[in-house]
Amino acid sequence: MAATLQPVLPCFLLLLLLTAGAAGAGRHAGGRTLVFILAGQSNMSGRGGATSGTWDGVVPPECAPSPRILRLSPALRWEEAREPLHAGIDVGNVLGVGPGMPFAHAVLGKVVPARAAAVGLVPCAQGGTPLANWTRGTELYDRMVTRARAALGGGGELAAVLWYQGETDAMKKEDAELYQGRMEALVRDVRRELGRPDLLVIQVGIATAQYGGKFLDRVREAQKAVTLSLRNVKYVDAMGLPIASDNTHLTTEAQVQLGNMLAKSYLETL
Numbered sequence: 001m002a003a004t005l006q007p008v009l010p011c012f013l014l015l016l017l018l019t020a021g022a023a024g025a026g027r028h029a030g031g032r033t034l035v036f037i038l039a040g041q042s043n044m045s046g047r048g049g050a051t052s053g054t055w056d057g058v059v060p061p062e063c064a065p066s067p068r069i070l071r072l073s074p075a076l077r078w079e080e081a082r083e084p085l086h087a088g089i090d091v092g093n094v095l096g097v098g099p100g101m102p103f104a105h106a107v108l109g110k111v112v113p114a115r116a117a118a119v120g121l122v123p124c125a126q127g128g129t130p131l132a133n134w135t136r137g138t139e140l141y142d143r144m145v146t147r148a149r150a151a152l153g154g155g156g157e158l159a160a161v162l163w164y165q166g167e168t169d170a171m172k173k174e175d176a177e178l179y180q181g182r183m184e185a186l187v188r189d190v191r192r193e194l195g196r197p198d199l200l201v202i203q204v205g206i207a208t209a210q211y212g213g214k215f216l217d218r219v220r221e222a223q224k225a226v227t228l229s230l231r232n233v234k235y236v237d238a239m240g241l242p243i244a245s246d247n248t249h250l251t252t253e254a255q256v257q258l259g260n261m262l263a264k265s266y267l268e269t270l
């Protein structure tokens with residue numbers, strides 16, 4: 001009896017320690033964890049270095065793991081973040097480098113430790129999804145809200161939603177025309193659901209449409225319009241960032257640049 005129990009006890013203790021670690025993420029190393037939700041489609045998830053069927057595994061220093069950068073795992077636990085950040089979240093796709101890690105490094109490089117001891121990233125993006133897949137009550141919406149709530153349960157401070165999506169909506173006239181209204185509803189719904197009426201949302205302005213989508217300009221206009229119709233919604237333009245040879249995704253280098261641009265946009269609000 002005692003022999004069978006023995007190996008169980010250390011496991012149980014380890015589990016306790018890990019659980020305590022997750023709950024304590026909000027007060028990482030004596031300071032606060034700034035929590036960011038990352039949502040949208042493939043370019044938010046990240047395909048840097050992964051556009052030829054496998055990921056090349058190249059992690060530039062701007063994307064390296066750090067004890068001060070955590071991610072909420074698919075099982076809703078805090079763990080040290082590493083590329084590919086959306087592993088287990090953006091299912092069914094070959095994943096690579098996205099903007100999340102360079103964003104976190106850039107934020108930590110600029111804010112004083114008293115403001116943020118750590119950055120907690122909550123990956124939620126799913127490749128190839130139109131905005132209609134994110135409206136209130138959809139699977140992706142529910143997953144995002146559930147994950148956000150779990151992230152905040154440990155005492156973290158919700159800082160912003162980073163949103164990079166719209167390429168798929170540039171393919172159909174109807175989706176492009178409905179984009180502004182749907183985005184406004186999404187922002188209002190998420191803010192209400194999380195009890196944060198002023199929650200900062202930073203959108204990435206899409207640069208080229210997926211599969212030569214004809215309504216790119218329409219979606220970009222909609223994204224800009226939302227920054228005027230709602231408070232605390234910002235816009236960072238991806239136009240001009242290098243695109244990989246698949247003509248469909250940002251390169252690793254571009255994702256590092258984008259992470260820095262998103263960080264700059266966030267830091268301007270402080």
Ligand SMILES: *[C@@H]1O[C@H](CO)[C@@H](O)[C@H](O)[C@H]1NC(C)=O
Nearest residue numbers: 126129130132133138139140
């Ligand atoms: C997106 O919406 C379509 C149509 O409702 C649905 O079939 C599909 O499963 C959704 N995809 C995701 C990832 O939620």
Ligand SMILES: *[C@@H]1O[C@H](CO)[C@@H](O)[C@H](O)[C@H]1NC(C)=O
Nearest residue numbers: 043167207208209210248249
């Ligand atoms: C990814 O972003 C690039 C640059 O904005 C864009 O050309 C491409 O269409 C996007 N890809 C997808 C699948 O959304």
